[in-house]
Amino acid sequence: xxxxxxxxxxxxxxxxxxxxxxxxxxxxxxxxxxxxxxxxxxxxxxxxxxxxxxxxxxxxxxxxxxxxxxxxxxxxxxxxxxxxxxxxxxxxxxxxxxxxxxxxxxxxxxxxxxxxxxxxxxxxxxxxxxxxxxxxxxxxxxxxxxxxxxxxxxxxxxxxxxxxxxxxxxxxxxxxxxxxxxxxxxxxxxxxxxxxxxxxxxxxxxxxxxxxxxxxxxxxxxxxxxxxxxxxxxxxxxxxxxxxxxxxxxxxxxxxxxxxxxxxxxxxxxxxxxxxxxxxxxxxxxxxxxxxxxxxxxxxxxxxxxxxxx
Amino acid sequence: xxxxxxxxxxxxxxxxxxxxxxxxxxxxxxxxxxxxxxxxxxxxxxxxxxxxxxxxxxxxxxxxxxxxxxxxxxxxxxxxxxxxxxxxxxxxxxxxxxxxxxxxxxxxxxxxxxxxxxxxxxxxxxxxxxxxxxxxxxxxxxxxxxxxxxxxxxxxxxxxxxxxxxxxxxxxxxxxxxxxxxxxxxxxxxxxxxxxxxxxxxxxxxxxxxxxxxxxxxxxxxxxxxxxxxxxxxxxxxxxxxxxxxxxxxxxxxxxxxxxxxxxxxxxxxxxxxxxxxxxxxxxxxxxxxxxxxxxxxxxxxxxxxxxxxxxxxxxxxxxxxxxxxxxxxxxxxxxxxxxxxxxxxxxxxxxxxxxxxxxxxxxxxxxxxxxxxxxxxxxxxxxxxxxxxxxxxxxxxxxxxxxxxxxxxxxxxxxxxxxxxxxxxxxxxxxxxxxxxxxxxxxxxxxxxxxxxxxxxxxxxxxxxxxxxxxxxxxx
Numbered sequence: 181x182x183x184x185x186x187x188x189x190x191x192x193x194x195x196x197x198x199x200x201x202x203x204x205x206x207x208x209x210x211x212x213x214x215x216x217x218x219x220x221x222x223x224x225x226x227x228x229x230x231x232x233x234x235x236x237x238x239x240x241x242x243x244x245x246x247x248x249x250x251x252x253x254x255x256x257x258x259x260x261x262x263x264x265x266x267x268x269x270x271x272x273x274x275x276x277x278x279x280x281x282x283x284x285x286x287x288x289x290x291x292x293x294x295x296x297x298x299x300x301x302x303x304x305x306x307x308x309x310x311x312x313x314x315x316x317x318x319x320x321x322x323x324x325x326x327x328x329x330x331x332x333x334x335x336x337x338x339x340x341x342x343x344x345x346x347x348x349x350x351x352x353x354x355x356x357x358x359x360x361x362x363x364x365x366x367x368x369x370x371x372x373x374x375x376x377x378x379x380x381x382x383x384x385x386x387x388x389x390x391x392x393x394x395x396x397x398x399x400x401x402x403x404x405x406x407x408x409x410x411x412x413x414x415x416x417x418x419x420x421x422x423x424x425x426x427x428x429x430x431x432x433x434x435x436x437x438x439x440x441x442x443x444x445x446x447x448x449x450x451x452x453x454x455x456x457x458x459x460x461x462x463x464x465x466x467x468x469x470x471x472x473x474x475x476x477x478x479x480x481x482x483x484x485x486x487x488x489x490x
Numbered sequence: 491x492x493x494x495x496x497x498x499x500x501x502x503x504x505x506x507x508x509x510x511x512x513x514x515x516x517x518x519x520x521x522x523x524x525x526x527x528x529x530x531x532x533x534x535x536x537x538x539x540x541x542x543x544x545x546x547x548x549x550x551x552x553x554x555x556x557x558x559x560x561x562x563x564x565x566x567x568x569x570x571x572x573x574x575x576x577x578x579x580x581x582x583x584x585x586x587x588x589x590x591x592x593x594x595x596x597x598x599x600x601x602x603x604x605x606x607x608x609x610x611x612x613x614x615x616x617x618x619x620x621x622x623x624x625x626x627x628x629x630x631x632x633x634x635x636x637x638x639x640x641x642x643x644x645x646x647x648x649x650x651x652x653x654x655x656x657x658x659x660x661x662x663x664x665x666x667x668x669x670x671x672x673x674x675x676x677x678x679x680x681x682x683x684x685x686x687x688x689x690x691x692x693x694x695x696x697x698x699x700x701x702x703x704x705x706x707x708x709x710x711x712x713x714x715x716x717x718x719x720x721x722x723x724x725x726x727x728x729x730x731x732x733x734x735x736x737x738x739x740x741x742x743x744x745x746x747x748x749x750x751x752x753x754x755x756x757x758x759x760x761x762x763x764x765x766x767x768x769x770x771x772x773x774x775x776x777x778x779x780x781x782x783x784x785x786x787x788x789x790x791x792x793x794x795x796x797x798x799x800x801x802x803x804x805x806x807x808x809x810x811x812x813x814x815x816x817x818x819x820x821x822x823x824x825x826x827x828x829x830x831x832x833x834x835x836x837x838x839x840x841x842x843x844x845x846x847x848x849x850x851x852x853x854x855x856x857x858x859x860x861x862x863x864x865x866x867x868x869x870x871x872x873x874x875x876x877x878x879x880x881x882x883x884x885x886x887x888x889x890x891x892x893x894x895x896x897x898x899x900x901x902x903x904x905x906x907x908x909x910x911x912x913x914x915x916x917x918x919x920x921x922x923x924x925x926x927x928x929x930x931x932x933x934x935x936x937x938x939x940x941x942x943x944x945x946x947x948x949x950x951x952x953x954x955x956x957x958x959x960x961x962x963x964x965x966x967x
Contacts (some may be wrong), residue, residue, distance in 0.1 A: 181510060184682050191942060198946050199953060208954060377956065 199370040207236030209373045210270060212366040215296075218246070221342065221353035222307055224296060238273035245294075249277050252290035259481075260292050260311045262304045263322030266427075266464060267295025276467035278322075281474035286481070289317070298354075302331035302409065303342035306351065312418065318484065320446075320477065324427035328434055329398070330407050346408045387424045399433050406434070410441045419443050423484060425477055428457075446480030448473055491534040493743045494697055498593070500535035501531065506750055514674045514752070521671055522529045524751070532616070539615040542580060547643075549576045550625045552645075554632045554639030566633060573629040577622045584614055589818030597627045617657030619815055623782055625650050628664035630786055637665050645671035650746060654747040658740045660758040660778035667755070675752025684931070685749030686828065687945070690931050692742030694948050697956045700735030702909045703728040711879055714889050719898030722889060726872045729879045734763065742928055761924045763854050763871075763917075764849050766863035768832040769842035771871060779815070785810050794837060801837055806830045816878070821886060825877040834872055848925055889922050913953060 203209060211231025217223050222248035232239055243251045248268050252258065261267055261278050269277050279291040292314070294307050304321045311319065329335050332346045333352060340357040344350070356362075365372050399406070412421065419442035426435055428450040438445050450457045450472070457469030465473060505527045512519045533540050540774050553573040561567050568616040588609040598605035628649075631637040640646050648669045655661075710717055710725030717725070734800050741758035748755045758778050765771035772780055788808045794801050806827065813826020849855040849864065856864065873890065880886035923929035930948075 181677050181679075184677075187683075188686075191945070194942065195946055195949060199950060202950050202954070206954065373953070377953075392564055 182302055190333070196370060197374075200368070203369040203373045207232045207234060209369055209376055210234040211240075212362075212372075213240070213242050213248075214363065214366075215356060215359075216246070217353070217356060220306075220310055222303070222310065223298075223340075223342075223354055223356070224294075225256045231255070233270050238312060240270045241274070247292075247296070249274060249292045249293045249295075252279075252283075252292050254290050254406060255292075255314050257289045258292060258314055258316040259289050259315065260308070260316040260319045261292060261322070262294045262298040262299070262307050262311070262319060263425075264295065264327065265297035267293055267322055268297050269295065269470070271459070271464055272391065272467050272470060278320075278474055278477070279472055282478060282481075283342075285474060285478045292316075298341055299327070300331040300341050300343060301327040302344045302351065302413070303354070305413055305422075306342060308422060309417060312421075318481065319422045320425055320481070321422060322425045322427070323430070323434075325398075325431055325434065328406055328409065329402065331409055332402070334405055335402050344409060344412055346412075399431050406437065410437050414441045423481065425473075425480075444480075444484050446477055448476055474478075491531050493740065494693065497534065502525075502747065508679060509751055514676060517674060518644060521644045524643060524648040524671075525651060528648065528651035528656060531653040532651065532656060535616050536613070536947070537689060542615055542618070543621060543651055546577060546580065546622065546625055547647050550629050550650075551640070551643055551646045553629050555641065557629075557632050558639045570629060570633045574626065577626050581618055581622045584612055584618055586818045587612060594799070596705075606827075620659045620661055621650055621656060621780075621917055622824075623661045624664070627661070627782065627786065628668065637668070640668060640671065640672075652748075652753075654744040654751075654753075655741075655755060658737070659776075660741055660744065660756055661782055662755060662778070663782075667753070670753050674924055677752060681749050681752070685746040687744030687930060687933070688742045688749070688928050690746075690945060690948060691928055692739040692744075692746060694952055695735040695739030695742065695916070697952050698735075698912055700732050700739055702734065702912065702955060703732035706904060706909065707732050707879070711889075714885065714892065717903055718900050719893045719895045720900055720902040721904050722893040723872075723898060724902050726876050726879075726889075726893070728909075730763075730868075730872050730875050731916075733875065733878070734759075735916075745928075757927055761920055763868055764864055764921070765867050766845040766849060766860060767836060767841070767867055768829065768870065769836045770845040771867055772829070772833065773846075774910060779812065783812055784794070787811060790862060798838065805834055805837060806834075809833065820883050821877050821880050824883055824886070825874050828874045828877060832874070851925070854879070908955070912951070 210233050213225045213229045213231060215223055216226050225242040225248070227242055227244050229242040230239055240248055241247055241250070245251065248270065259282070261282075263278075267278060274280060277293060279293045282291050283289070292311075294311060299307070301321070301323055304323070304327070308319045308321065330338060330341055331344055333343045334347065338354075340354045342354040343352050345352050365375060374461050423444040423446060424435075424438045426438075426445060426447045428448045430447065435445055435447060437490070450469075453472060455468060457465050457472055459466055491501060505523070509520055509523055512523060514520065527528075529540055531542075535562065550573055554568050557566055557569050560569060591607050591609050595605050595607055628637070632639045645668065648671055649662075652662075652667065706726055707728040711723060711729065714722060714725065738759035745755045745757070756778055758776060760774040760777065761914055762771050762774035765774055788804055791804045791807060792800055793804060796804075809826040809830035811826070812951065813822040813824070813829075816822045816825075833842070836844075845863075849860055876889050876893075877883070877886040880889060920929045923932060926932045930944075933944060936944065
């Protein structure tokens with residue numbers, strides 16, 4: 181029995197080493213960049229990190245400002261792009277990001293992205309406040325229904341996401357969730373592989389994967405809270421140079437409120453496209469989807485910029 | 491609880507450690523642990539059905555004891571029928587009630603009459619067909635005086651509910667498994683290692699071969715009308731390997747785990763896809779069920795001793811009942827009948843025992859004749875699997891009809907090279923290891939570093955190519 185247990189343990193340890201080697205070599209899991217919270221309370225990434233996306237087909241890069249993607253060659257005629265994992269977009273190569281795609285279509289302008297998975301609408305506004313120091317012509321904020329709900333502590337308190345506490349009329353900055361554990365998990369690739377492959381129900385939940393049809397009841401239920409959120413934003417942030425890009429199927433109520441509170445809006449529509457914008461296995465946009473989005477954003481943006489020049 | 495789940499990954503080492511900590515001098519305590527662990531294992535799925543197993547065990551245990559003291563033939567027969575009625579009654583109700591009602595209503599409708607009967611919303615208890623046959627074998631063997639009944643209820647409970655093979659076999663005979671619960675079980679290093687190896691091979695079959703093949707088989711069978719003949723052929727090929735990998739994988743895991751606890755279960759699969767005719771196939775596929783039907787149905791019916799008519803009748807009965815055992819659907823009955831049709835010419839020409847040895851024994855490669863025989867047998871099996879897999883008989887016929895069109899010779903729309911490569915690797919390993927009880931049994935000739943590297947290779951392949959986790963197919967039977 182002793183020999184059996186000894187050999188089992190030895191085999192298991194060797195297997196861990198071999199498995200780690202194979203998972204790293206084959207890029208069976210994506211490399212995940214380490215996050216930090218800057219002195220303004222914004223969660224971003226440690227600068228100058230690079231890594232492979234799952235499968236090893238392409239690399240991602242964190243720039244000098246702590247956001248994924250390359251910085252523009254110049255900050256003149258700048259348009260900033262803010263959003264969650266759709267903008268962070270680690271799953272696609274750099275040329276399929278909104279910044280490079282829009283630059284290709286609107287070469288007179290420079291684009292800079294600030295994307296991070298989990299960003300709520302209020303956090304996007306906070307980020308925009310800091311990026312306003314770069315004096316962008318426009319800021320594009322990509323949003324969906326959940327980003328509004330998740331902005332308000334009274335709807336659902338989320339420790340790791342920056343939210344607005346309506347009662348105190350105060351921003352509650354997100355805190356890092358189990359950073360030590362995450363550091364181990366992301367560096368011990370084999371374990372991270374299993375964590376992804378066999379998710380434990382109560383933890384592995386990516387909020388961006390949950391964009392569903394608009395929930396009318398939820399909108400009705402939290403109508404007042406959402407209105408308060410927009411009022412707060414109107415008072416505390418500059419909205420005139422912000423364009424909200426609404427994901428397809430966003431509830432009309434949010435679009436209407438945004439327009440009433442001084443935002444410009446672009447509503448994405450994938451319904452007329454026979455080809456899907458998203459991956460088979462999750463709701464993020466493929467390279468094709470990003471390109472279609474950029475086409476629609478370009479049209480809307482041209483209108484807004486034309487209006488501005490007139 | 492699924493073998494390929496995190497819960498089982500924790501459950502097994504805990505039970506294993508407790509079992510050997512109790513020590514083999516305390517057989518009763520070990521049996522109690524096995525019974526408890528088995529009930530936890532089963533109850534994890536749905537605890538309510540534990541009462542069914544418990545009741546079935548109680549009835550057969552009591553009937554067995556009564557048979558021991560009863561010499562009057564009529565009384566003995568009555569006791570046997572009580573056991574048969576209780577066991578098959580449960581099976582009939584849970585598994586076949588709705589089927590009979592629907593078939594009855596359909597037949598009335600066919601003859602222009604109306605019958606208003608409602609089906610019930612019945613959950614099929616996992617593994618009911620397996621443990622029912624296992625307990626029945628006990629009562630029948632006691633009735634036939636082939637086995638002395640046990641007075642140890644704990645051992646009997648552990649025998650009926652033995653968790654490694656409770657839900658999907660192999661269907662053990664009381665004559666083989668029950669006596670092992672009375673004896674001291676020794677921990678033998680070589681047996682434990684062999685058990686682990688068989689578990690590894692079973693897992694590989696399940697998570698790499700069966701689950702990946704299932705993805706494509708489901709995709710093709712669920713939209714069969716959209717695909718060309720060549721794709722439909724690939725769909726049936728994938729299903730053939732799904733069901734083989736799934737079911738024989740389960741058996742390998744069950745046998746391997748049992749060995750860790752000092753038990754020996756019977757072999758259930760013997761490389762069936764290397765069979766040279768259908769009779770050989772049925773000696774190599776789901777052996778525990780085939781031999782069950784042979785011993786408790788075919789032989790009592792007269793077997794192949796009578797005239798041609800009787801042979802034909804008995805062959806059809808055994809294959810159709812075997813098909814029906816798999817599920818309450820006409821597809822299984824047609825599948826059984828089709829296999830009977832394949833088998834009959836061999837039986838009537840007395841050629842059903844031509845291929846009893848191992849194909850290409852002692853050689854690396856088969857002869858051209860053997861290749862042709864194996865390919866033909868595999869192909870007709872493939873056709874039969876279409877009926878087994880299809881949702882209904884008409885879909886199966888349309889599937890076969892659509893397959894044999896000119897589009898059979900076009901490039902298939904679905905041709906997943908990686909998965910086909912894995913299946914090819916699997917066939918290659920099975921071929922090399924076909925003289926063993928399972929494909930990788932005889933790897934001891936390798937030096938330890940090579941052997942361990944090979945195990946790791948299989949495990950890592952399992953990590954990297956794990957298909958979508960699916961329940962074992964035979965759970966539904």
